[in-house]
Amino acid sequence: MPITSLFSRRQKQLPKDVPDVYQYDAVPMPLRVQTVHILRDLFGFAMDYDLNGCLQTFQVIHERLCREYGVFQLSPKSMDSVDSQVVDFLINYADHEQVLDAIEVCFRFAAYRIGSTSYGPQVSETVFNHAVAELNFRFREQGVGYQYESGEIIRVDSKLIHAEVVKPVLALLSAKEYAGANAEFLKAFEHFRKGDTKECLNECLKAFESTMKVICTKRKWIFKPTDTATALIDVCLKNDLIPHLIQSHIGGVRASLESGIPTIRNRLSAHGQGTQVIDIPPHYASYMLHLTATTIQFLVEAEKALK
Numbered sequence: 510m511p512i513t514s515l516f517s518r519r520q521k522q523l524p525k526d527v528p529d530v531y532q533y534d535a536v537p538m539p540l541r542v543q544t545v546h547i548l549r550d551l552f553g554f555a556m557d558y559d560l561n562g563c564l565q566t567f568q569v570i571h572e573r574l575c576r577e578y579g580v581f582q583l584s585p586k587s588m589d590s591v592d593s594q595v596v597d598f599l600i601n602y603a604d605h606e607q608v609l610d611a612i613e614v615c616f617r618f619a620a621y622r623i624g625s626t627s628y629g630p631q632v633s634e635t636v637f638n639h640a641v642a643e644l645n646f647r648f649r650e651q652g653v654g655y656q657y658e659s660g661e662i663i664r665v666d667s668k669l670i671h672a673e674v675v676k677p678v679l680a681l682l683s684a685k686e687y688a689g690a691n692a693e694f695l696k697a698f699e700h701f702r703k704g705d706t707k708e709c710l711n712e713c714l715k716a717f718e719s720t721m722k723v724i725c726t727k728r729k730w731i732f733k734p735t736d737t738a739t740a741l742i743d744v745c746l747k748n749d750l751i752p753h754l755i756q757s758h759i760g761g762v763r764a765s766l767e768s769g770i771p772t773i774r775n776r777l778s779a780h781g782q783g784t785q786v787i788d789i790p791p792h793y794a795s796y797m798l799h800l801t802a803t804t805i806q807f808l809v810e811a812e813k814a815l816k
Contacts, residue, residue: 533654533664533702536605540651544612545596547640547647551619551632555590562630566618567592573614574598578607609655609662609702616641617660655702659683659691663698678802681809682720686727690719690805697798706794713801714738720805721745724812750811 553561568591574583583598599611619640622632645656654665659679665671682691697712721741725732725748732744745751 532652534605536608536653537651538600540647540653541600541603541608543647544608544644545599547644548596548615551615551636551640552592552630555592563592564590566622566630567595569618570611570614571595574607574611577610606703612644612657613660613662616644616657620660659695661695661698662702663695664702674799674802674806678806678809681806686723687720687809690716690723693719694801694805697801701791701794701798704791706789706791709794710789710797713797717801717804720808724750724808727812728815745808750808750815 552566553563555563559565571583571591571594574595575581582594584594584602586597588594588597595611599608603611616637619632619637622630623634623637625631641657648655648665655662656665656671657663658676663675665675678694679691681687682694693712693716697709697716700706700709700712718736718738718741721738721744722732722734722736724730725741725744728748730744730748732741736744
C-alpha cells in the first residue's frame with residue numbers, strides 16, 4: 510500500500526546539522542509494528558477454513574523459527590492462532606537479531622510462493638515487490654542499518670556505497686554462472702552482520718576468486734582449479750581483461766588488487782595467529798566488503814566488454 514506523507518515525516522526529512530547515523534543493535538518498536546503491517550499485507554489475517562492460507566503460512570514460519578531456536582513456541586503466551594504467536598513474538602519478545610531472522614524467513618517464504626501453482630497460499634509478485642520496497646524504506650526511516658536484498662538481510666554501512674556499488678554487484682552476480690560467487694558474497698555480509706569479521710574476509714576472498722574463475726572458464730583461459738587470487742589476477746591481466754586504454758596502468762592495477770583483497774585477508778585471517786590473538790576491527794571488514802564489491806563489478810563488466 511502507498512506510504513502516507515505525514516507531517517512528522519516531512520519534518521524529519523528536512524536538512525539537519527548532524528548527519529543521520531544507522532543503528533545496528535536495536536529494532537525500535539515503530540519498526541516492529543510496521544513490519545507486522547507489512548506481513549499482514551503479504552499474508553493477510555486469519556479466516557474461517559483458512560481460505561486465504563494465512564494460518565498455513567504462519568504455521569510454516571513458526572515451525573521454521575522454532576526449530577532453529579530449539580523451542581516449541583515463539584511466544585510464552587497461550588494464543589488463539591499461530592499468526593498471533595508470530596506477531597506477539599516480533600512485538601514483545603524477539604531481540605533485534607531475531608526480528609531480522611523472522612523478516613528473512615517471512616520474505617523468503619513469500620518469494621517462494623510467488624506464482625506457485627501448488628496447493629497453498631499464493632503471493633502476488635506486485636504485492637511482494639511493494640512489501641520489499643516498504644520494508645527497506647522503513648529500515649531507512651528508522652535509521653536501522655539493514656536492507657532486504659536477494660533473499661538476505663544485509664548490513665548497510667553507507668547508503669551511497671550500497672546504492673552505487675553493492676546493489677549493482679548483487680545484480681551482476683545474479684546470473685546463473687556466478688551463483689557460487691554470489692553465495693560467497695552474501696555469506697560475507699552475513700558474517701559481517703554477526704560480527705564475525707575473520708570469516709567475512711575469508712568469504713570476500715572466495716567471492717573474488719570465484720568471480721575470476723568463472724570469467725576464465727567462460728573465456729577458456731588456462732588456469733588451475735587450485736589457483737589463488739594472485740595467480741588468477743595474472744591470468745586475467747595476460748588475457749587483456751583490463752581495457753587497452755589503461756594497459757599502461759597494469760602494474761598499478763595488479764598492485765591494487767594484490768595488496769587489497771588477497772593481502773589483507775592473508776595477513777589478518779588466513780594464517781595462524783601464533784600466541785597473539787588477532788582482532789580484526791569492523792572497519793577493516795567494511796572496507797573489505799566494499800573493495801570486493803568494486804573489484805567484482807569491474808571484472809564482470811570488463812569481461813562483458815571483451816570482444
